[in-house]
Amino acid sequence: MASHSDMQPAIIAIMGSTGVGKSSFINTVTKNHRLPVGHALDSCTKEIQEVRLKWGEKQKPVVLVDTPGFNDSSMSDTEVLRLIAKYLVTTHKAGTKLTGVIYMHRIADSKVEGGTRRNFRMFQQLCGSKHLRQVVIVTTWWDKVDGIVALARERQLCEGETLFRPMLAAGAKMMRHEMRLDEGFSSAQAVLNHLLQLNPTDLNIQTQLVKEKRSLPVTDAGSVINHDLIRDARRCLDSLAAVQEELDKTKDATAKQTLEEERRELQEEKKAIRKQIKTLSKNLNERFVLWRILSSMGL
Ligand SMILES: Nc1nc2c(ncn2[C@@H]2O[C@H](COP(=O)(O)OP(=O)(O)OP(=O)(O)O)[C@@H](O)[C@H]2O)c(=O)[nH]1
Ligand SMILES: [Mg+2]
Incomplete structure (x- = not known):
């Protein structure tokens, strides 16, 4: 049987x-x-x-x-x-x-x-x-x-x-x-x-x-994404700052146009990163953990 x-x-x-x-x-x-x-x-x-x-x-x-x-x-x-x-x-x-x-x-x-x-x-x-x-x-x-x-x-x-x-x-x-x-x-x-x-x-x-009642972003698997999210956010913010600095300096109309386009793309990327944070953290507690890290970077 x-x-x-x-x-x-x-x-x-x-x-x-x-x-x-x-x-x-x-x-x-x-x-x-x-x-x-x-x-x-x-x-x-x-x-x-x-x-x-x-x-x-x-x-x-x-x-x-x-x-x-x-x-x-x-x-x-x-x-x-x-x-x-x-x-x-x-x-x-x-x-x-x-x-x-x-x-x-x-x-x-x-x-x-x-x-x-x-x-x-x-x-x-x-x-x-x-x-x-x-x-x-x-x-x-x-x-x-x-x-x-x-x-x-x-x-x-x-x-x-x-x-x-x-x-x-x-x-x-x-x-x-x-x-x-x-x-x-x-x-x-x-x-x-x-x-x-x-x-x-x-x-x-x-x-x-379940047992340790961790939120997803601070599980070991979630941290792998967090780590990359934070790295991507840092890279995006640094690039945005650099493009902005160039834009403030340049007088050339064509260069200005290219830089503005680049800034637009980076702003889209920043939006996508924010969206990912929202998806990874569905409740307020989870989101707080991530926001605390990322807002200290200025995202
Ligand atoms: N030649 C070949 N084609 C394969 C093999 N395994 C899957 N495919 C083909 O690869 C395509 C994708 O296969 P899926 O089974 O949908 O792959 P999946 O991992 O379920 O993909 P997602 O649902 O998008 O995550 C299909 O057209 C399959 O026929 C393989 O071993 N050899
Ligand atoms: Mg499939």
Whole structure:
């Protein structure tokens, strides 16, 4: 007879940059095309979506959680983190732990952009340093790169000092999701089978938000964005001051016009930073923490 824990759904969350193939992976596992996938440069998934299925001979209930991608064209990383955090808090409050977390990375990307690095750092902080066995870094898009190049890239990603190595050294696993064979079903199956042997656990961000009652901007994951927000704000304000100084000095009409255009762009950037602060901090207490830091800089 199936035990209680066999009947508890195993929750597996899938995260990563936009377009890496999170929704496609879920469609492959379920062998249907329920989730919309991206077709253009625009990012596709806008909400957290749960897909329920029964897995394997024992018909184990599994919930795959599709998340909007980071580096999205229409949603800031702050908004994405907030959606994920909200889902994780609800899950935690319902007394359900996560069995696994998948972080997807496209092997076809010839270099790892700054945004991807930052998102991975955020992901690392979201998981925390305990229980990293629950984490699988899944590489996708193997069909779009020459085999030898892809293998070298994979080695570099595992062994390079900065990116995945610390997490792998602490217990996370790296696996491939390859479409070439059976449209990717067997590689997706291997990822799921690996995760389903593990015991469910809490993630760092859940502990910090629920047990420690921290606000999102001061969780470890939120701080990664804060750090960058503060850096971006500082850069924007410094540039604005420099442009203003030039404008005050210059007499040349064409130069004045160019500087005015530059000032307009920087003011737009400043507005966008303010908007991000609002999104990251939904309640007054959270906003206060961020405003205190940024207003001391003059934003
Ligand atoms: N060639 C190739 N295409 C892939 C692979 N995985 C996904 N795609 C394609 O990449 C596009 C984006 O895939 P999605 O599954 O929507 O990616 P996502 O990670 O869910 O993206 P967001 O929802 O925007 O975060 C789709 O056109 C997929 O068909 C892969 O391994 N190889
Ligand atoms: Mg998607």
